[in-house]
Amino acid sequence: MANATSVNPLRAPLRRLIDAWTQVRLLEPASEDLGLDPDLPTLYVLPRSSLSDGLLLEVLARRQGLPDATMPRQLGERTLPAQLSLPTTRRRLWQRRKRSRSPFQSVIEAHRDTGCDIQLVPVSIFWGRAPGKRFGFWQLLAADSWRLTGRLRRLLAVMVNGRDLEVHFGAPLRLAELDDGREPSLTDRKAARLLRVHFRRMRSRVLGPDLSHRRTLIEGVARSEPVRRAIAEQAGQSPRLRARLTKRARRYGREIASSMSYPVMRFLDGVLRRLWNRLYDGVDARGLDSIKALAGEHTLVYVPCHRSHIDYLLLSYVLYTQGLMPPHIAAGRNLDMPLIGPLLRRGGAFFMRRSFRGQPLYSAVFKEYLHRLLNRGHPLEYFIEGGRSRSGRMLPPRPGMLSMTLDSFLRSQREGGQSLVFVPVYIGYERILEEASYQRELAGGRKRKESPLALLRIVRRLREPHGRVALNVGEPLSLSDFLDRAQPDWRSATSPGEEAPDWKRTAVTELGETLTRRINAAASLNPVNLVALGLLATPHHAIEATLLERHLTLLVELGRENAAALPSGEPGDWIEQTQALGMLKYQPHALGDLVTADPAQATLLGWYRNNVLHLYALTGLTAFAFRHQARQSLDDLERLLAPSWPVLMREFAIAPPASFRKALADTLERLAAQGLLERDAEAWRRTDSLTGEEQLRMLGRLMQPPLERGYLLLSVLLNEAPGHFTHDALTERTRQLAERLARLTGRDSPEFFDARLFAGLVQSLEAEGWLRTREGRLYYGSRLREGARRGQTLFDPALRHRLQRIARHTEA
Template structure:
């Protein structure tokens, strides 16, 4: 067959009542388009496109259910004859219902290049298709054809919007007769039909632009335009004065920077990637599941889309772009580290719309200016962009603190010039196995980081014979920059259009920080609780990472029930697999194993898989952390006053919120706690003893065992907190800088993990100690000296540490105190060794 059609997006919901007439709206008339839509309506069991539409009561007699906005037989200022007749019928018959279904057809998805005749022939563009073009499309691009049916619109509603809204002069030509039907006066409905046709045509233009992206400029021309823009001209002049060189020399440097970063879109490369990745995903995964994408499609036509996904794996770049492309939107331009700009791989990725950024360019004003202007060019051309706000891949499974560089450049561009309002799309990426799992564990334990290089990707590619389960892409609640601008009273056009170096004021800086945090929170809100993450959470919370199979099923079922009854967020998705199916699935992936036993089979983590499973547990830890905290307080104390529980959780919540990007606001925390406590009482895991006292179930009952398992996940976070607090209290105020405190805590955490915590890598993650120290500083528990940087604190540090006895068992508290008790010689030796290690690492990088 010459034509192979791919349907994009989800089929809309049609009104299938017999009295409703359906017509499909296309921009261009051609026999090939007509036949194509007719075949698609048959395939998807939709109202037929090429069959006559007759309604004798309303005097409708059309030989096909298709409206062409650009029709060769059009008269009356190029109006569609069929649309004109249908508008007249609706105006004269108040009971008549006609639904219009806009349809997009793409013969190929290559954006038009300004200087390429071949691209002009191959790609869909904005010109009327000639017979020669249609023959060329069928012959060359027929197997690369895409169709999308858009949301149906009621023609009467469209007419009334134009008439009642007074948007055109047609309203003056309409009156109501005695039956209250809208009728045309003296056949003068030309303005009305013209306005409707313009609206439909604009709608389909926007849809097409969202599918194939903006027109392309030749890379060489784009570099030249970039370098000669007013903003870069100013930056070049400033660089020449700063470095004592000529403007010509400074311009050459800027051009070199531009050539480093600017991409070179290649449709053949995109098509090759699409075919290869379709094969690759079928080899690697049981499925790629996409959640909540329709919200992105709704925004794509009128907004500048910025995808901000979590960063879990090398595969993220490819997977997200592939999914977006297959869902029918244009592929985003991806910010990639310049370590990927190597021979063979670099040009290929550049053709697949990657643009390269140096890992570090602090203090390089000209490079920063060129990058800002390139970002501004992409944004003002309505190019979708993708960047990983965490900066690098997470090694622990938790989200990393956001890096504000590209985010601030995005905001800077919007405040200079707003063509379309920016909307951020937080995106959760969840795997059930990751290729780099072993590497991540090694890096957390101190092995040198493996760079994202060609060799690294080749090593990964050797694993394609393995099965990695499902992968989930969940598109979170969009964040509109205009909402933040209103919140922080930041005006559009606040920054000069022709400058890249205009500074942000305090409001703008606060706004950017808030956007960054909200992005991370919305990524976590879009979490997918998949079978592997549930198994990891359950088994790693159990003694020796093993449970009786029946108990394991019950615990999985409990977590599923809780996650559904009190959802973490509306965007959070919970697997619908049964607990038994989840266990069998984990065995299939070789992550867990079943040990037969006469008293009941035992489910346990497979050999050496515990550190890796902690990664997947951490993907969803935020969903259950408050429940775990409540369970820990009740389980460790046997009974506890509700007021004391509230006080402890309230004081420690900001640290958990900072570490896990929890979205519950502090002022509403009590309502959240009450809801979760009531849910645990309903499940029998907590007993309401009256008089404001909560108690644990009787020991050795299944309810008590479930409570113990639920209590475990929060413990490692709290152990890290109290380890840090013990170290600070033992060393005293004014003796350690923030960096020294983090380094020492990191060393102590490694030692604690090896000796007492089954080598689980959470204690190896330096970022977690940084997060806690920063939270203590932000909340004014710690105050860095402005000159020396040493940390000062008061009795409140001990007050927080006092809560440890309500959560941790006495043995663990003693261990933490022993580990944190370093004398001056230990401190001096450790700081010296850490400093030497950092210098060696820095030397290798240089």
């Protein structure tokens, strides 16, 4: 295609052929979102001269109602082509390197002669992008990649990948904003430079960085300075040992490194498309526009919550369908099994051992491999929780991968690398594949080792209903901006070869907590977890259908401000959908239909309730305060709840409000707006409505389990002198008492006495300064005693007596 769309008798029939043959799989943004000024002339800019791209652009402009891409523009005495392409350096075997004339000089001169502004719209077209849509030799050969393609290959791309097209329109550039009055050649170079940067970022966003050959990458890792230093420290002066360790480093590299393969990614795309259509009713993806704005310019690190093995596949699939490069994924070595491991490795997974302790060479190889991925701009994905959540709640973040990412970022900044942005992702299911194994493990069963046979057993469940999936992107976090706030002098804090800075551990801890809060903040509500919130808040997991419907309406209204999305339909539809998934029983009755859950269903519903319980933490805590006190002033409530709230925020990974008092007052107003509380002079009191009182009680029961766990732990701790317990001893003793309480009260909920919850509770008390550790022992003072005393008043006398009786079983 020439820079001017000259008259060509073949152009019209070729355009009709392109129109009939091609099909665009993804086109963004929509024409109405492009922001074009209809009163200004529009010129389209392509990254290279291509007849096929030009014809397709003409077709798309007509289809989308965009300014015509065929007819030249007349500005004064100058005629400008509707399409331009960036100048390139052409080389022929028989000619010297020749640079084509820039197309922008005539445009700049026309702008200056007429004073009319001109819009330049960059257009990126991908014919069967390299991580492809379908598997096949010809599709692979003809797919777009980072290499420039010749005419024969472009013709093949049109023939083979004509129905696998992605088109991305860039934001229009105004020539008046680019032209600063200097020589036209300078403005010309400025426009070309800006457009080249745009096209390069777009190709990086869609295709990812150019993939290095795996063997070359592993060899580079083995020969890197950090790995050679680790080898030298172990080998000493022995050449033979040095050679053996070098071979071991290469073996470690082969064990770790992914082998991303375009054919395999094509195959996985086809398999996953069929899997989602068969397994789920649909995937609701939200917030991806924020990623598209960052991709190509920043290194992206996706940090999803980890609820299911499907998480690995779901995020990559959604990113691909939205025109983004799938990430390299950190996977546990337990998944590197026969058949499955090689497939995952070629789909972008790299494998890591559970622990690096006592393996300095393996640690050096893994860190160097990770650094090279990040430094080259490859998108990355890992789970900061470490493993899948068996309880359904967000687990405390593990420091390992975050620490290595921070080390790599500090090193890359010294080497002039690009910025790094974390992308928190919330994934919510209406039904997971692993529900049976989670129930077994929470009940005390051993975790079974992954194997191909175990995964094949899951195939039998593909015909069962699993509802929908939500994938929500949270607020991205720039690592440099985070460090500017947490450690303003971080850029000068370290030099090459220095030990890790003193502030690193604190920064990694704060980074992990910030990311978990942003993941939880992106949670959305679905029918299953709404029904779970309502049904499990009843004493015997049984409720009248009409009352449950009213309570679901209440939960939606109270969650509207915090949830990223709400379910469509009516409460009756949500109950019916949860029943279709096998998680409750609907019992018709002459005096009113009943909704019930047996013990197994209640345990399963608890997992889905825990996905979103954090959205109602402050609401539930406030409602619980009215359990046996009918009237409370705001001052009394603040004094009563302030000690418990920081601990609950840590347990549920909730971002702290700017003012707890204001957040509490807003919660009271919302409860009053729903008819559950009434304003009484300077205080609040329970409503006289029986329905309102029952709903307030159900809201309070949402926070009863964590408050009971905290009460038990404090009672056990205060029954002994400071320094009596170690961290593990206190955790295990309280877990045993919680299990005893669950059995005595008929509460079949294994997650209530999950040891990790008590371990996290002890860590929260330490973080808040209520406990301190000295020589492995836990010590407390008057602040803890006072907080425990005030917390006791939250419980009514009967419940307090029951908890105290359980706590007295503590052995000296």
